[in-house]
Amino acid sequence: MPTDDLTLRTVRLSIRPLEADALDDAQALFEVLGDPALGWWTGEAAPADVDEVRDRIRAWTEHEPDDQRWHNWIARRIDDGRPVGYVQATVVGPRARLAWVIRVDAQRQGYATEAATAVVDRLSADGVGIFEATIAAGHEASEGVAWHLGMEATDEVEDGERVWRALLSACRRSRRRAPSGRARTGPARTARSGRVCGPSRSARPSACRRSASP
Numbered sequence: 001m002p003t004d005d006l007t008l009r010t011v012r013l014s015i016r017p018l019e020a021d022a023l024d025d026a027q028a029l030f031e032v033l034g035d036p037a038l039g040w041w042t043g044e045a046a047p048a049d050v051d052e053v054r055d056r057i058r059a060w061t062e063h064e065p066d067d068q069r070w071h072n073w074i075a076r077r078i079d080d081g082r083p084v085g086y087v088q089a090t091v092v093g094p095r096a097r098l099a100w101v102i103r104v105d106a107q108r109q110g111y112a113t114e115a116a117t118a119v120v121d122r123l124s125a126d127g128v129g130i131f132e133a134t135i136a137a138g139h140e141a142s143e144g145v146a147w148h149l150g151m152e153a154t155d156e157v158e159d160g161e162r163v164w165r166a167l168l169s170a171c172r173r174s175r176r177r178a179p180s181g182r183a184r185t186g187p188a189r190t191a192r193s194g195r196v197c198g199p200s201r202s203a204r205p206s207a208c209r210r211s212a213s214p
Contacts, residue, residue, distance in 0.1 A: 006071065008118040012079070015115055018072040018086065020058040026050045028074050028083035029057065032103045060088070068092050071123075075115040084111045087119050095130040096123050100145065112145045120149055129168040134161040 008015040018025050030053045032038075036046045047053045057072070064070045069091040076083050085102035098119065100112045120131055133151065135142045143153075146164040156163040 006073070006122065008073070008115075008122055009078075010114050010118050012077060013075045013084070013111065013115055013118070014078050015073045015075045015087065015118055018057050018061065018074050020054060020061050023050070025074055026054045026057060028076065029053045029086065031083050032074075032085055032101065035104050037104045038101075071119075073115070073119065075111065085115065087112075087115045089119055089123060091123065091126075091128060094128055095132065096120075096128045098131060098133045098149075100142075107141070112141075113148045116145060116149055124168055131166045131168075133164045134158050135164055136161050 006017045016025075018029065020026075027050055030047060030050045033044075033053065033056075034046050039045055047056065060072045061070060069089075071089040071091065073087045074083055075085050075087060083103065084106040085100060088099045090097045098116060100116050102112050123131075131149065131151065133142070133146050135146060135153075143164075146166075150166040151164040152166065154163045154165050
């Protein structure tokens with residue numbers, strides 16, 4: 001599918017597919033992942049340089065199985081062009097597994113929900129009807145994002161993380177407002193970004209193991 005067909009835009013964000021050979025994309029992703037503080041949530045060391053980031057992008061975008069579609073978007077603020085994070089989706093038939101990562105200094109501003117909502121809307125237009133994320137226990141910010149996307153926690157657990165799921169009708173309902181006691185939308189990331197059936201979970205960022213609250 002042409003890159004232009006997957007370019008998304010929201011009130012505050014421009015969300016474009018990551019390209020391994022685009023230096024600008026690698027530099028933008030390095031700005032997101034280069035902060036060592038992000039590793040407190042992701043459990044990953046910050047990349048050493050832009051070349052390492054380009055290698056990660058290649059791992060996320062190359063060798064896609066015939067029965068899957070791998071999507072990776074970089075989200076930038078429209079007003080100043082700065083990257084705030086990225087969103088990923090692995091699509092297998094009518095099902096998509098989502099993940100999101102937001103730069104530390106851009107967290108708690110609703111960017112994750114805004115970007116992920118745009119992705120859900122785009123994929124649903126392509127016929128995707130089931131959306132999932134896996135979230136570590138106590139990761140309230142990501143639970144808030146999933147809840148605002150219409151997802152509900154299931155009884156399923158993968159690698160120690162709870163599977164959240166929404167059907168298309170739930171995703172398209174009016175955007176939810178969190179009742180008292182419910183975590184508000186948190187612009188952190190899902191607990192795991194592993195491919196649904198990818199060649200290796202290490203091809204995606206590792207699990208978020210802590211609450212996104214600083």
